[in-house]
Every structure is written in structure tokens, then in C-alpha cells.
Amino acid sequence: MSDKVLMKGNEAIAEAAIQAGCRHYFGYPITPQTEIAAYMAKRMPKIGGTFLQAESEVAAINMVYGTSSAGFRVMTSSSSPGISLKSEGISYIAGADLPAFIVNVQRGGPGLGGIQPSQSDYFQATRGGGHGDYHVIALAPASVQEMADLTFKGFDLADEYRMPAMILADGTMGQMMEPVTLGNYVPKQFDKSWAVTGTKMQRKHNIVNSLYLNPEELERINFERFERYKVIEEKEAMAEEYLMEDAEICIAAFGIAARVSKNAIVAARAQGIKVGMIRPITLWPFPKKIFAAAADKCRAFLSVELSMGQMIEDVELATKCRRPVTLCNRAGGMIPSPEQVLAAIQSVAGGLKK
Numbered sequence: 001m002s003d004k005v006l007m008k009g010n011e012a013i014a015e016a017a018i019q020a021g022c023r024h025y026f027g028y029p030i031t032p033q034t035e036i037a038a039y040m041a042k043r044m045p046k047i048g049g050t051f052l053q054a055e056s057e058v059a060a061i062n063m064v065y066g067t068s069s070a071g072f073r074v075m076t077s078s079s080s081p082g083i084s085l086k087s088e089g090i091s092y093i094a095g096a097d098l099p100a101f102i103v104n105v106q107r108g109g110p111g112l113g114g115i116q117p118s119q120s121d122y123f124q125a126t127r128g129g130g131h132g133d134y135h136v137i138a139l140a141p142a143s144v145q146e147m148a149d150l151t152f153k154g155f156d157l158a159d160e161y162r163m164p165a166m167i168l169a170d171g172t173m174g175q176m177m178e179p180v181t182l183g184n185y186v187p188k189q190f191d192k193s194w195a196v197t198g199t200k201m202q203r204k205h206n207i208v209n210s211l212y213l214n215p216e217e218l219e220r221i222n223f224e225r226f227e228r229y230k231v232i233e234e235k236e237a238m239a240e241e242y243l244m245e246d247a248e249i250c251i252a253a254f255g256i257a258a259r260v261s262k263n264a265i266v267a268a269r270a271q272g273i274k275v276g277m278i279r280p281i282t283l284w285p286f287p288k289k290i291f292a293a294a295a296d297k298c299r300a301f302l303s304v305e306l307s308m309g310q311m312i313e314d315v316e317l318a319t320k321c322r323r324p325v326t327l328c329n330r331a332g333g334m335i336p337s338p339e340q341v342l343a344a345i346q347s348v349a350g351g352l353k354k
Contacts, residue, residue, distance in 0.1 A: 004179040009147040010035035012180045013103055013167060014043070016151035017075050019185050022101065023049035024074040026063040028056060028082060031115040032171035033105035036077040057082045061089030068098040069208040071195030073155055077103035079171075080121050081112060083129070090164055091130030095210030097194075097225070099158035101151070102136070102166045105174035108333035116333025117171030119255060119306035125168045126284040126314070133222050135229055137165040137236070138283040140254040144178035150281070152185045159190040161232055168283060170306060172256040172335065232285055239287035240279040243269070247276030249348050250294045252315045253304040254280050256335060261304050264341035273349045283311070291318035300348050301325040304341055306334070324351075 007015070014036045017025075025040040037053065044051035054060035060076050067074040078086060083104045093100050104125065108118040125138040137157050139150040147169065154165035196206045212218035240258075243265060244250065253261045258279040268275045278294060280287050295301075300323055303312035309327045316325050328344035330336045 004181050006177055007144060007180050008035055008175060008177050009141070009144045009169065010105065010174045011039050012144050012148040012182070013077070013151050014039035015182055016148035016185070017101065017155070018043055018047065018049070019182060020073065020152050020155040021187055022073045022075050022155065023047065024067045024072055025050065025076070026052050026054050026060040026067075026074070027076050027078065028054055028060050030079045030082045032107060032117070032174050033077050033079045033103065035174070036103060036105075057085035058089065061086035061093075064100050065089055065093050065096070065098065068093065068100050069096070069196050071192040071197060073099075073101070073159070075101040075103065077105070079105050079107045080109050080118070083121065083124065087124075087130035090136065091128070091132050091134060092210050093164050094128070094134035094136065095132060096208050097162045098208065099162055100164045101154050101158055102164055104166060104168050106168065106170045108331070114333045115171070117173075117256060117306060117335065118331070118333055119170055119257065120308070120310065120331065121168065122283065122305075122307060122310035125166055126286065134225070135163070135284055137161070137163065137232065137285075138168050139165065140168050140281060140283050141173055142255055142258045142279060144173070144176060144180045146281075147173060148180050148182055156188055157236065159188075161228060162194075170255045171333075233288075236282060237285040237287040237289070238281035239290045240281060241290070242277040242279065244276035244278065244294065246274050247294075247297075248299045248352065249273065249275040249302060249345060250298040250300070251275060251277040251302045251304055251341075251345070252280070252291070252311060253277060254283065254311070255306075257304045257306055260336055260338055261341050263338040264345060267338065267342050268345045268349075271346075273345060275345050275349075280311070286314045286318060288318040291315060292320070295319035295322045298323060299352050302344055302348055303327050304336055304344075305329045306336070307331060
């Protein structure tokens with residue numbers, strides 16, 4: 001499937017996961033990601049894979065835990081309230097140092113909220129989301145092609161670093177249809193000698209576990225895990241820079257907010273306002289160095305979000321508050337319009353002239 005085909009973002013994730021070698025999917029339907037489960041229900045039986053609609057999100061994530069323990073590529077998908085239910089299991093997976101691929105196609109909240117797109121699970125994804133000290137690799141696509149590409153990337157990163165990787169998309173990305181190219185993924189080989197596959201009396205038993213009753217041992221393991229996280233922060237942070245060469249104002253945005261912002265940037269440039277954008281592709285690890293470098297030359301930052309303001313804190317941290325950071329946002333399932341973002345840019349630019 002190397003030719004371009006028209007697919008929904010949710011379908012692109014599902015097909016990319018299959019091409020990445022995932023043969024086990026466990027999930028539970030919830031809008032706006034149900035197309036992923038529906039796609040897997042059709043495709044998995046035809047390729048010798050496993051599709052199981054679990055009795056709950058809690059059951060689904062624990063099935064992921066068990067399947068990953070055996071060394072298989074496995075995934076689950078949900079939307080915001082469902083990810084909350086999976087959070088305990090995700091913490092167990094992280095604590096057991098297991099790879100897993102998780103998709104969150106976000107909807108408005110808190111609580112049941114609504115079914116419209118949102119980015120209000122940013123804190124949940126970038127701060128671990130469950131109990132204890134841990135991270136998940138959080139990937140933020142801004143197109144249907146990236147929904148597929150970051151699925152390939154996510155499976156590889158999860159296996160390489162033995163930790164959960166998550167696609168953090170919004171409902172718009174999941175439901176949007178665009179041309180996408182698939183079929184170019186080249187599988188990588190990863191050492192999975194840690195897997196519980198049966199010893200055949202030829203090796204010591206492997207134990208997959210996240211329980212350590214000795215506090216010194218648990219502390220040691222946490223410190224070791226965070227050393228691995230430091231490597232990930234150094235090597236794996238990704239971002240796209242757009243018209244940043246001479247920018248005096250830098251927009252920070254991801255997902256659908258970044259696409260809206262590009263239109264506003266073009267309009268602002270036509271008015272003589274020097275504005276550009278940094279689009280984080282990895283939300284964790286956050287591309288701190290790129291933002292820090294931008295703070296050396298930009299005079300102000302504008303964070304555009306579908307939330308009450310969550311990524312803005314990472315922008316402030318990355319720039320060490322050396323420049324003012326303003327928020328342009330909508331919440332509850334609403335999306336900022338290009339006109340709203342343009343007005344926010346004009347307001348920031350006006351403040352710089354004073």
C-alpha cells in the first residue's frame with residue numbers, strides 16, 4: 001500500500017499499526033476514536049491477529065500488559081475518559097518496563113464532557129497520567145500522514161526504550177480525511193530476551209513485575225529508569241519550525257491548533273508582523289532546546305491551545321520565562337479560528353511596540 005489513499009486519521013493509525021507488526025488489539029468503543037476499533041475488528045481476523053473488545057477500559061489495558069509481557073507488539077486506543085480508566089494499567093506497564101502503544105483521540109472534558117475535539121489531556125500525557133514517577137513518550141500528529149508516521153515511530157520508540165508510547169491526537173485529527181502514503185515502513189529488530197515466553201529449561205525464568213517491597217530497590221530502579229528518560233530527552237525530542245528565521249513572535253501549537261495557526265501566521269506576515277511557529281511533535285520529551293534557542297531572538301511567545309492552558313507551562317519552563325508567554329485558547333471542544341489567532345498575534349505585536 002505505497003500509493004496514496006484517502007483515509008480517516010483513525011483508520012490511518014490502525015493500518016499503520018498493522019504494518020508495524022501489531023497483531024494484538026484490545027479496546028473499548030468511545031467517540032471519537034471508535035473507527036480504530038472497528039478497523040481492527042475487520043482486519044485482525046484476516047491476518048491471524050487478535051481483536052478483542054474488552055468488558056471495560058481497565059480490562060483492555062491489562063490485556064495489553066499481559067501481551068506485551070510475552071514480547072508481542074500490542075496496542076489499545078481510547079478517548080479521554082477511557083484513558084483515565086486505563087491510567088492505573090499504564091502505570092503498571094511503565095513500572096514493569098514494558099513497551100506498549102496507546103492512542104488517545106481527545107475529546108472535551110473534564111468528566112464525560114462532550115465528543116468534540118480537545119487538547120486538554122496534555123498534562124495527563126506529559127506528566128505520566130497515573131500514580132508514581134514515570135513518563136510515556138507522547139507524540140502529537142498534525143496531519144493524517146503523521147497519524148500513520150508517528151504510529152510507526154511510536155512502536156519503535158516503545159520497543160527501543162521499553163516504555164509506553166502514546167499518540168495524543170484530537171478528535172479533528174481522528175475524523176479528518178486526507179491522502180496518506182503507507183507501506184514504506186521498514187521493521188526494526190529489538191532484543192526481547194526479557195519476555196516471558198517459556199524457558200524450555202534453557203534459561204533462567206524471566207519475571208515481569210512492578211512490585212518492589214524493598215524501598216531501596218524501588219528507589220534504585222526509579223533512578224535507573226530516569227537515567228533512561230534523560231537519554232530520551234536528549235535524543236528523541238522533535239519539533240517543526242515554521243517561518244522562524246526572522247520571527248519576533250513565536251507561536252507554540254500542536255495538532256489542529258498548529259494547522260489553524262499557520263493560516264493566521266500567513267495573514268499576519270501579510271500585515272508586516274514577523275511571526276513564526278514551533279510545533280512540538282513530541283510533547284514528552286518536550287523540545288526544550290528549540291524553544292530555548294528561540295527565546296534568544298524572539299521577543300514574545302503565544303501558545304495556541306484547545307484547553308484552558310496546559311502546554312503554555314512547558315513553553316514558560318523551556319524559555320525560563322525570559323520572554324512573555326500569552327495564551328490564545330478555546331475549550332470544551334471548541335477550536336480557535338484563524339481570525340482569533342490573528343487577533344491574538346496582533347495584540348502581542350501591539351504590546352511589543354509600547
